[in-house]
Amino acid sequence: MTGAATTNVTGTLPRVAAPTSAEARLAKQLADRYLNIADLREASRKRLPKGVFEFFDRGSEDEISLNENRAAFRSIKMRNKALVDVSNRSTRTELFGKPMAMPLALAPTGAAGLTWYEGELEVARAAARFGVPFTLATPALTSIERIATVENGRNWFQLYMWRERELSHALVKRAQDAGFEALILTTDTAVSPIREYNKRNGFSSPFHFNPRIVMDVAMHPRWLFEVMLPYLRASGMPRPVHYPEGSQGRAAGSTVPSARTMQGDNLTWDDLARLRDLWKGPLMIKGVNLPEDAAKAVSMGVDAVVLSNHGGRNLDGAVSPIEILPEIVAEVGGKTDIIIDSGVRRGSDVLKAVALGAKAVLSGRCALYGASIAGAVGVEHALTLLRKELDTAMGFTGCRTVAEIGPRAVWLGPQPQA
Numbered sequence: 001m002t003g004a005a006t007t008n009v010t011g012t013l014p015r016v017a018a019p020t021s022a023e024a025r026l027a028k029q030l031a032d033r034y035l036n037i038a039d040l041r042e043a044s045r046k047r048l049p050k051g052v053f054e055f056f057d058r059g060s061e062d063e064i065s066l067n068e069n070r071a072a073f074r075s076i077k078m079r080n081k082a083l084v085d086v087s088n089r090s091t092r093t094e095l096f097g098k099p100m101a102m103p104l105a106l107a108p109t110g111a112a113g114l115t116w117y118e119g120e121l122e123v124a125r126a127a128a129r130f131g132v133p134f135t136l137a138t139p140a141l142t143s144i145e146r147i148a149t150v151e152n153g154r155n156w157f158q159l160y161m162w163r164e165r166e167l168s169h170a171l172v173k174r175a176q177d178a179g180f181e182a183l184i185l186t187t188d189t190a191v192s193p194i195r196e197y198n199k200r201n202g203f204s205s206p207f208h209f210n211p212r213i214v215m216d217v218a219m220h221p222r223w224l225f226e227v228m229l230p231y232l233r234a235s236g237m238p239r240p241v242h243y244p245e246g247s248q249g250r251a252a253g254s255t256v257p258s259a260r261t262m263q264g265d266n267l268t269w270d271d272l273a274r275l276r277d278l279w280k281g282p283l284m285i286k287g288v289n290l291p292e293d294a295a296k297a298v299s300m301g302v303d304a305v306v307l308s309n310h311g312g313r314n315l316d317g318a319v320s321p322i323e324i325l326p327e328i329v330a331e332v333g334g335k336t337d338i339i340i341d342s343g344v345r346r347g348s349d350v351l352k353a354v355a356l357g358a359k360a361v362l363s364g365r366c367a368l369y370g371a372s373i374a375g376a377v378g379v380e381h382a383l384t385l386l387r388k389e390l391d392t393a394m395g396f397t398g399c400r401t402v403a404e405i406g407p408r409a410v411w412l413g414p415q416p417q418a
């Protein structure tokens with residue numbers, strides 16, 4: 001590594017306990033074996049039952065958006081910068097006035113707890129140790145209060161608003177009471193997406209056994225013994241712990257339990273206004289794709305907008321956030337922080353997003369791949385890879401700090417003549 005880990009640009013990250021010698025050994029093994037996120041993904045594919053892996057990895061319908069998210073990042077080229085002394089670089093930055101190790105936070109991923117026993121806790125621990133925020137999803141298998149026990153955690157809570165608003169507002173209060181830093185309202189999941197592979201695999205969220213998934217799990221005994229059995233011994237079938245008892249119907253293909261009351265298809269701007277009143281800390285709105293929506297959210301006092309197509313998992317054919325970033329920057333840049341997600345797999349993707357005006361990115365699947373290989377140590381490995389790649393791209397493009405990453409670092413292709 002370079003100065004990335006040592007230069008203190010924007011304040012001091014909290015001290016965290018040094019890794020144990022077993023963790024350090026494991027980290028070294030991972031570093032030798034998994035050289036990029038694609039390696040971690042492949043290992044994850046082998047480790048997890050097919051139904052679980054595809055639930056994490058795949059998109060919706062024809063997976064147009066899933067594929068386009070990667071294609072959109074690939075289509076953006078970078079420019080080397082000549083003769084800049086980049087010997088002292090740093091990937092550090094800040095968000096909401098607090099330092100972070102790089103411009104990246106971990107996205108909410110419901111049922112991350114199926115990657116590893118208490119997977120959400122592992123991801124949150126890794127984020128705290130690495131120095132980036134972690135987002136707990138409403139459908140998580142681990143509770144708000146348990147996540148709050150993570151030492152020095154910078155925790156955000158993601159909200160799916162239910163029909164019964166008072167139940168959702170009670171969750172917001174729990175997150176506030178537990179000291180969560182920020183709240184994200186997800187707006188791109190008004191209806192349940194169509195994910196045919198879940199049905200074919202017999203996979204449902206919440207997890208249920210059926211003949212197909214039993215066969216699948218039997219062929220992945222390590223996951224059975226290291227993930228499922230510990231859950232069954234400790235508390236029974238893993239389930240979304242924030243959902244009220246009785247709300248958890250079988251919902252193949254959906255991350256959202258099927259019971260009528262848990263559907264959030266009547267969410268409006270009034271709900272955002274109510275949340276702005278309820279939540280005292282930074283508030284984000286996730287799943288924004290239209291400039292006028294971003295402008296309206298800003299006028300209502302949100303602290304950041306998150307451009308997202310849910311990692312290609314919801315509306316198939318939804319535009320890729322990196323493509324519309326310049327348009328949204330033109331509308332609300334300078335008035336709010338803009339964060340994007342969907343398709344980040346390399347540190348150079350982070351540089352491209354920041355160059356086009358994003359304050360930071362969210363990453364979903366990278367952490368899931370890492371967690372499914374080695375819990376918190378695997379997530380830290382994924383983050384280390386991304387940071388190293390970002391640092392490398394910064395060196396080539398002549399950016400010594402995140403603040404120096406600007407539009408001159410990228411090339412979008414031939415532009416129309418003025």
Ligand SMILES: Cc1cc2nc3c(=O)[nH]c(=O)nc-3n(C[C@H](O)[C@H](O)[C@H](O)COP(=O)(O)O)c2cc1C
Nearest residue numbers: 056107108109110137186310311342343363364365
């Ligand atoms: C398995 C999985 C579960 C997800 N669950 C949620 C969720 O509960 N709430 C939410 O707002 N987004 C959810 N997302 C979307 C992520 O927050 C994020 O938008 C997406 O993963 C970004 O794309 P990437 O995976 O390519 O980084 C989920 C994504 C995945 C992969």
